[in-house]
Amino acid sequence: MARNTQVPADHDAPPITKILAEYVSGFASRGWNDAVDHEAHRTFLNWLGCAVGASRHEAADAALAAVAELQPAPQATVAGRSGKVDMASAALVNGITSHTFDFDDTHLKTIIHPAGPVASALLALAEHKGMSGREVVDALVLGIDVACRLGNLVYPEHYDRGWHITGTTGMLGAAAGCARLLKLDAQQTQMALGIAASQPVGLREQFGTMTKPFHPGAAARAGLMSALLAAKGFTSSPRALEAPRGWAQVVSTKAAWNEATDELGQRFEISFNSYKPFACGIVIHPSIDACVQLREQGVRAEEVERIELRVHSLVLELTGKKEPADGLQGKFSVYHGCAAGLVFGRAGEDEYHDDIVNRPDMVELRRKVVATVDNGIDEASADVTACLKDGRKVHVFVEHAIGSLQKPMTDAMLEAKFAQLAEPVLGAGKTRQLIAACWGLGNAADVRELVALARP
Amino acid sequence: MARNTQVPADHDAPPITKILAEYVSGFASRGWNDAVDHEAHRTFLNWLGCAVGASRHEAADAALAAVAELQPAPQATVAGRSGKVDMASAALVNGITSHTFDFDDTHLKTIIHPAGPVASALLALAEHKGMSGREVVDALVLGIDVACRLGNLVYPEHYDRGWHITGTTGMLGAAAGCARLLKLDAQQTQMALGIAASQPVGLREQFGTMTKPFHPGAAARAGLMSALLAAKGFTSSPRALEAPRGWAQVVSTKAAWNEATDELGQRFEISFNSYKPFACGIVIHPSIDACVQLREQGVRAEEVERIELRVHSLVLELTGKKEPADGLQGKFSVYHGCAAGLVFGRAGEDEYHDDIVNRPDMVELRRKVVATVDNGIDEASADVTACLKDGRKVHVFVEHAIGSLQKPMTDAMLEAKFAQLAEPVLGAGKTRQLIAACWGLGNAADVRELVALARP
Known part of the structure; x- marks a missing residue:
């Protein structure tokens, strides 16, 4: 009887689940400046290079062998591989490969690797549905904004407790981005965020094993499925993020609510993304x-x-x-x-x-x-x-390493990194075409043309 | 610079991931007395009745509509429905339906509803692979033992923090049970537990929405996939449960290690399972x-x-x-x-x-x-x-309600409850046959005969 069964204090938490859902569903396409849009393309290029580069790794082989047990429908591409799998499994495996080399992007304020969970979910869904590149870029900016804002809200206490923050915020970014792609309304998007909130993935104890890159992969999959469930009428708490027993207060002792809403639609967290010149933490x-x-x-x-x-x-x-x-x-x-x-x-x-x-x-x-x-x-x-x-x-x-926000990698350096990763898998010609397709993503009528170049 | 980045103390945690993996992979078939084996059959019967009973609920419709977007292969049955889906999706949906009415089983020491995550994963895998009923009963006893022992280890602090303990231990029980079904060795089982440890599902904030029953479903799916991944060579931390930044210490402030190992193989937590006479918490x-x-x-x-x-x-x-x-x-x-x-x-x-x-x-x-x-x-x-x-x-x-350990429901009461749930879906004749098949599960050469009776 000595246990404390009191509900935690509500701390006058603002309705951030609703606010973020309205933002994601209602924000204008390309409602940001050219620098932000270019950063989205850099993020996508860097993510895809990492995924292609690790596509023959034994973690990819093991994950695809497990997925094969489900006899998946050929809906979406695993970058760097020739076969297709269902879109949720493609999100999983691309999330795994993009983080396998520890060579992907980093939102330096939180150590989140945002593209892994978000882009992996988006490209799989967009490929299957034949969506445009502009839709993907919009969803990428907004999905990463949600994941990283929520990361800011709980970092560093959440990370210090032992959570691998990429997979414990990433499912929310993936859900937000996929909800945007599916054109869910604000209320459905709120449900998608809620369903995703129950599925944080990742313990820091896994660092050094295949389960580390599994975290962004499983988060991508969870986010995509959360959006699909919400689209079909599945319900969740409308206050899943901010309620006393919602995501933030269960996984963290810090909950800086303002991080979710300050300068929303004006400051985009993808602007604080960085890319690794070195293939390690x-x-x-x-x-x-x-x-x-x-x-x-x-x-x-x-x-x-x-x-x-x-x-x-x-x-x-x-x-x-x-x-x-x-x-x-x-x-x-x-x-x-x-x-x-x-x-x-x-x-x-x-x-x-x-x-x-x-x-x-x-x-x-x-x-x-x-x-x-x-x-x-x-x-x-x-x-x-x-x-x-x-x-x-x-x-x-x-003071600041190459690849930091203060000393960012140039576009040319990103291309060289991409080429080093992709050429052994795709060959020089296709690699060159794929780089061009990534820079042109925002103008692509159907992402399937780009995706076809990512298959050997 | 003021933040505390120290690794938590190790508390001389015993290697419980390894110990539980050796137990699950090595324990004798039916290595318990008749009372324990009978309780496993009661648990299975009660679980299946709940799943059939809620199979037409709108949560099931929404979940199946989302799953249909993946164009799943017809591998396994959703109890009470006529079509089939891939085994991971069947685990998901049966986990959802079995908990939708809040009418399922309860391990009273921890408020875990153990059959939802564990049996849902096992039956889907066993149906697809054509396994025997004995294999399923063995895996059910051992999987529930793992989930509930780990629940004992963190309860009540873990629950009080806001976690829905059914989905945050259930993925471990499902992984253990599926590893047993797949005949994984101790080392692979250890990896399966490790992969599952990164995927706790469930916030108490979701109570009252469809995402509450989603928790056991997603945990069933995660556990099944963790076992499949481990079978294909996917790796995880061998100390994923007990390490300073492993599952127990990340999700709970209490970690009573002895609960994992005391009387292991002698006391079976399924003996403390109970069944609800009333369709609510x-x-x-x-x-x-x-x-x-x-x-x-x-x-x-x-x-x-x-x-x-x-x-x-x-x-x-x-x-x-x-x-x-x-x-x-x-x-x-x-x-x-x-x-x-x-x-x-x-x-x-x-x-x-x-x-x-x-x-x-x-x-x-x-x-x-x-x-x-x-x-x-x-x-x-x-x-x-x-x-x-x-x-x-x-x-x-x-002092103790009907359905408690002190005043358990009789077998006849469980049958009446099953019939009330299943008859509107399957009809009286098939319901009677299915009840008999559940009592005979341990002797069934192939679970697919029983499963066929669960389709209308």
């Missing part, structure tokens, strides 16, 4: 960037006695694996990341192959990396000193 | 039972001046709707429940039709019910006094 990027810069300053691996690394505690907490056994574990090792930056001057997917992670000179070099926590250093920064065998020291401080 | 049952007893003692509705009800606070918190607008809301109204008990002497699904809830005499009578919270009264009990117009008072105290 964003917290390692400043350290890798610093090591790339050391290399550019002439430091060679064989001269190194020791690399002294000073970083925020989150870096070691998330990526502190000292002795990664394979490529996947390597992505959670700031030590391997630094070694790759110094030896190769890059850390793309190739630098995370098992062979590279286990190469003796790489193992030797990463053991020379000594990392120290210094919470006076921002998690966006890294302070790196190479101590050489001849006694010299070379120091680099990276 | 279990917390109302003592109040309804008391009103049925008042009726049996000769109290007639038209004599009543006032019904004084003293109950635990949880009763009003969960079912305190004073003016329910329809049948669904009526299930969350202890006031309507009391009126039904007094007027009809029962509260089956028929007593929750919209027409009955809105009947003027029912509205008038429920307004005469005055409920008072008294936390000196257990939530399993109710103290009810009928104050009559002539000044008489008739008092009934129900």
Whole structure:
């Protein structure tokens, strides 16, 4: 009888489920400036490249084998593969592949990878229904806005508790975007958000396993199905996000309601999206960037006695694996990341192959990396000193890594990244065409032309 | 920089993911006494009756319409309907229908409705694969054991936080049961539990909407898919349940690890399952039972001046709707429940039709019910006094309601409940055959014979 069974306080929460539903269903097509619209195209291009690039990964094989047990109808494409599966399974698998290399986009305010859950759901639905590219771009901007605003509302307490925020906000972004594509009215969209609110996906404990990329995939699937259910009259709480026992207060101790509504329709969270130059968690990027810069300053691996690394505690907490056994574990090792930056001057997917992670000179070099926590250093920064065998020291401080909002990747860099990922799967010619189709998405009469280019 | 990014303490958590996986994969078929095996059959019978009974509900129609958008392969049956859908969708829809009437089973220690997520997944998979009834019964006992043990581990703090525990443990029970059906080894079963651990479904805020029964359905689907993924080599954290950022510590502030392992293989949680005589939340049952007893003692509705009800606070918190607008809301109204008990002497699904809830005499009578919270009264009990117009008072105290572990429904009562639910859908003859098939499940060579009887 001692247990506390009181309903949590209502905190005068505004009706954000309704407000967001009205916004998503009623906002004007392309109701934003060219910079926002261009960012949507960059987000889409980057997402598709990652999905194509990982389409032959064993996680994709396993997921497709499981899906095959359902004997799915050929409705939608898994990017980089030749067969089709039902649209919900395509959303699942594209969500998995786009995050498999940890090479996708990041909404830096929340560490959400928004395109995985949102774009994966949208493209599958749009392909099956033969929708226009403009509809997809509109839904992408609005769906990502919903996911990231709700992320802002609960971050960082929600993430600190152990949730993988990409899959625990992503199903809401996917539901919002799919509701928009399906032209649901405000009330149905509200129901779609409500159904999705009951389905957060993802524990941070899964980092380093296939279930990490499963999170955006399952969130994409859940969001798509929530919109389909709402379209057929399925009901949910109209206050599913803000009620005392709704999403925000169940999954987080922080609920900054204003984040859902401030500057709604004026500030678009996709503007704060960023793209990874390195195929690993964003917290390692400043350290890798610093090591790339050391290399550019002439430091060679064989001269190194020791690399002294000073970083925020989150870096070691998330990526502190000292002795990664394979490529996947390597992505959670700031030590391997630094070694790759110094030896190769890059850390793309190739630098995370098992062979590279286990190469003796790489193992030797990463053991020379000594990392120290210094919470006076921002998690966006890294302070790196190479101590050489001849006694010299070379120091680099990276305030903002390449790929950050302060130092964004250029369109050309995004194209090069796309090509590196897609060419082995699609060949150079199709890859070039697909890049052009991505830049032209907003003008495409039917997304199926673009999608056809994503099949080998 | 002020945020706490420390990993939670490990609390010397035992490796329960591994222990439960070894248990599920390695335990002997029918490795329990006859009472446990019989309880599994009672659980299955009660579950199937509920699913058939609600198969024509608009929630089922909406869910099937959404599923139809995927053009599913005809692999498995939705109980009470004639067509087939893919096995994952069948798990989803049967999970929804079995909980739609709030008439299913309850593991009273945790308020988990275990058959919804577990049996729905098992029967769909077993039908598609043509498995034996014995395999299903074994998987049902073990799957429910996993879900309810994990419920014990986090209850009540997890529930009090706002999670609908049926869908947030059910995906683990379904994954365990499906892994058993698929004959996964201990390591694969561990992966299946891990994949499922990332997919808790359900907020209590959804109570009173179709998304409440969606929770066991989505959990059934998630568990089935987790087992299929694990069978194909998909990986997850081997400590997904107990790690500092694993399931238990992310979704709950309580983690009583011993609940997962105490008397494992000796005490089976299905022994603590109960079945509802009334088609509403279990917390109302003592109040309804008391009103049925008042009726049996000769109290007639038209004599009543006032019904004084003293109950635990949880009763009003969960079912305190004073003016329910329809049948669904009526299930969350202890006031309507009391009126039904007094007027009809029962509260089956028929007593929750919209027409009955809105009947003027029912509205008038429920307004005469005055409920008072008294936390000196257990939530399993109710103290009810009928104050009559002539000044008489008739008092009934129900310590344990019919349907509780202390006063369980008999097999004959379960059959009568099944018949009442199934006859309007399947007809009397098929209903009788289906009841016999449920009692004989453990000896059935192929579950498809039983399933055929569940189609009209």
